[in-house]
Amino acid sequence: MSEKKYILGIDIGTTSVKACVFDPITKEIVAKQNKDTAANIPSDQGIEGNKQDVPKIVSAVHYCISRLPRDLLRHVTKIGICGQMHGVVLWRKSAWETVEKDGIVMRFEGKRENMSALYTWQDTRCKPEFLDSLPRPESHLNCYSGYGCATLLWMVKHKPEKLKQFQYSGTVQDFIVTMLCDLEVPVMSDQNAASWGYFNTEKNEWNVDILNSVDFPVNLLPKIMKSGEFAGKLNVCWNGIPEGTPVSVAMGDLQCSIKATLESQQDAVLNISTSAQLAFVVNNISELGCKTVEHLPYFDNTYLVVAASLNGGNVLATFVKMLQQWMLELGFPTPQAKVWEKLIALGLEAQTTSSMKITPHLLGERHSPAAKASVENIDLSNIQLGSVFKSLCDSLIDNLHTMMPKDILRNAHVKRIVGNGSGLSRNAVLQRAVEHYYSLPLEFTSGGDAAKGAAIAIM
Incomplete structure (x- = not known):
């Protein structure tokens, strides 16, 4: 009898992380876990800001994976990841570390000193007058408050020194993928890029010229991949999941919930x-x-x-x-x-x-x-x-x-x-x-x- 092969699915949501082991033959979930992140933290923008603590989200991911049966995780051949859209987190090199036991990576830990908070989709610091002052995107999609590019443009105006501290940006699920694969440069799916604003879905590219014209730090923007493609491979053996397991580029949670439903x-x-x-x-x-x-x-x-x-x-x-x-x-x-x-x-x-x-x-x-x-x-x-x-x-x-x-x-x-x-x-x-x-x-x-x-x- 041939060995079972499973796919691990992870959803990094607004309030909780969910993980499941999926059997692609029977189309059934054979094990699942979820954990509330309790990640909300106060914002210096008061009720207009909405921030989450990324290490707490990473910890919730670890909790879910560590509680899935190890004998199933050993047979995981692919990892698919999605999460809350629109939000942005900034980081620099060495933003995480691994914790090992007997040569097996038990968990990843985010290092607060090398990353920003996650500015979520619920952030309303970008007022209509500020959004009206921005150039119009070359896209059929608008850019609203809570969208990654809008939040970063607000920082260009109000907190330029903060932006200079960081080398990379992405959604929180992009950060998780970068961490799992130890990527040199983060990648982002077209689904998440579209949720940031200033992205042309038909050309599959950022509005670089428009963003340059308003001093946007385009060096922070992730490279683009199509949803469903693989961003890289698991850099270590993680709770029994084999090193080298392909990891998807992070997708949108809305698209993935519909993929599971339609x-x-x-x-x-x-x-x-x-x-x-x-x-x-x-x-x-x-x-x-x-x-x-x-x-x-x-x-x-x-x-x-x-x-x-x-x-x-x-x-x-x-x-x-x-x-x-x-x-x-x-x-x-x-x-x-x-x-x-x-x-x-x-x-x-x-x-x-x-x-x-x-x-x-x-x-x-x-x-x-x-x-x-x-x-x-x-x-x-x-x-x-x-x-x-x-x-x-x-x-x-x-x-x-x-x-x-x-x-x-x-x-x-x-x-x-x-x-x-x-x-x-x-x-x-x-x-x-x-x-x-x-x-x-x-x-x-x-x-x-x-x-x-x-x-x-x-x-």
Whole structure:
């Protein structure tokens, strides 16, 4: 009997790291681990900044790999990596070290003194007036606050000395790949490059001339590879994974979660976790007449048509925390799980229509960063808790529907929406809203796992 061969998939997300051992023959996950990173750190920009501690993220990667069965890791023949898009981390040589035991590398450790924090996709330091002052990208994609190039351009203006300390930049998943392969120069996939701004997906190159014109340190930009290609080979034997195992260039977590979910070109995928995205696959860029829809690089020279909202599960989680805080102040502390359970039950019982209109832009939107949340048409008939929660859930889907109307799905011959993300799978009130606004069946499959998608992408 031939020896088993597995693919290791790793997803470096906004709040957690997930890893799985994937069997390419049976298409099943045979082992998996996840670990919350707890990596958020204070920013000198206050609430406008959003930073994470990279060594904590590296530690979470180590935790997941070290807890996968060693007898499976010995048979890993490829490693696929994806992660949170848009963000940027800077580093210089010797930004990590290996910790060995009996000649086997047990873990990698990031060295804070040789790297910056990760400035994440949630960073809002780049105000509209600053973004308006930047040259227009030579790309069908815009550049927003939280995007790598925008954050670096902000530093060019406000913290030029900080930039001079570093030699390289990339997303946090690019850093992990550089570390695992001990690369001389970091590489970045077209998916992550497109998420940074100032990248032309059709030419597959950075807007170097435009960036040079505003004194952008183009020497920091990673080299570009196509998603699904290999960046290098594992530099050491790592927790039993053989030295020399090919490691993919880091891919986008959105693309990989969709790779793990799509069963047909007639599917659209709706992901609601921290934020919210609705996407489907097309063969080329086309004019859809909708500025809130973007074409992002996918795999095999295809594109994802995406409506990406900054407001998703994070808005509902904030509502739950608010209720918890109120209950605490009233002297009745209530566990978070109990609040969620009661809200969903009450939301399902609530009347089908409510005159209350909630605008859920608690975090603004990329196309409208100054937008705020608001509530209209409050009256005596709609102030019950279940009614308010249902209105909030409806508003999140209505917001997505405004960004990507159902006619766009209909014209693309989409026949169903496949659901993804814990924010959607655990919330039947949201699920009802999806079917109401899009007039399409919502189904859940075994997909949705970006770590699994990273493995599938390099099969």
